[in-house]
Amino acid sequence: MAEITLRPMLEPDLLAYKALRDAMLTGHPEAFTSDAETERQRDLASYRSRLAGGLGGGTLFTLLALDGPRVIGALTCEREPRRKVQHIAHLVGMMVADTHRGRGIGRALLAGAIARLQATAGLAQVTLSVTTGNRAAVGLYESAGFTRYGRLPDAVRLPDGRRLDKDLMLLRL
Numbered sequence: 001m002a003e004i005t006l007r008p009m010l011e012p013d014l015l016a017y018k019a020l021r022d023a024m025l026t027g028h029p030e031a032f033t034s035d036a037e038t039e040r041q042r043d044l045a046s047y048r049s050r051l052a053g054g055l056g057g058g059t060l061f062t063l064l065a066l067d068g069p070r071v072i073g074a075l076t077c078e079r080e081p082r083r084k085v086q087h088i089a090h091l092v093g094m095m096v097a098d099t100h101r102g103r104g105i106g107r108a109l110l111a112g113a114i115a116r117l118q119a120t121a122g123l124a125q126v127t128l129s130v131t132t133g134n135r136a137a138v139g140l141y142e143s144a145g146f147t148r149y150g151r152l153p154d155a156v157r158l159p160d161g162r163r164l165d166k167d168l169m170l171l172r173l
């Protein structure tokens, strides 16, 4: 296996990013708020919102994990644009390809994102939401120091009728 590298996502990565994301949304519908069918139909240009400076400056970065040239993991960080809440960042879209799970890549993505956030002036805390019972993700976030500040019941409704809660977590930077 080639060495795993981490780096911010750039425009030429968008096709590979979309392919990974579509596969993850299909394979793990309980883990994500977006649904695979809707997202599969999105055009590539719309994913520019996940590049640094996207969403009108609200996207700080998307960090990619690569195995050689292959995109196998991603994590996006957004920042509140309004002045009174600019000290708060949010992590979204954490994913590691099933072929690469359990090898420390999620941990590396999270550590890389937190280090970047700590180096960003004016940020004080970072939040995320995670489906209650997603043991791999909750375990990962807790081991990085995130704590749960709330739980949203009935947060996500799946086509099969399941209703899932979301744990709301935060880390002071």
Ligand SMILES: CC(C)(COP(=O)(O)OP(=O)(O)OC[C@H]1O[C@@H](n2cnc3c(N)ncnc32)[C@H](O)[C@@H]1OP(=O)(O)O)[C@@H](O)C(=O)NCCC(=O)NCCS
Pocket: 024, 028, 031, 032, 093, 094, 095, 096, 097, 100, 101, 102, 103, 104, 105, 106, 107, 108, 129, 130, 131, 134, 135, 136, 137, 139, 140, 141, 143
């Ligand atoms: C959650 C996810 C990103 C973790 O990535 P990963 O690369 O497999 O995780 P790592 O190998 O870096 O594991 C880091 C830590 O996470 C926790 N963890 C990972 N897998 C776990 C599992 N199956 N059960 C319990 N804890 C687990 C552990 O604390 C682990 O640390 P350890 O190896 O020292 O015990 C990955 O499993 C994934 O993409 N899952 C599907 C999508 C998803 O759930 N995304 C999160 C949305 S909020």
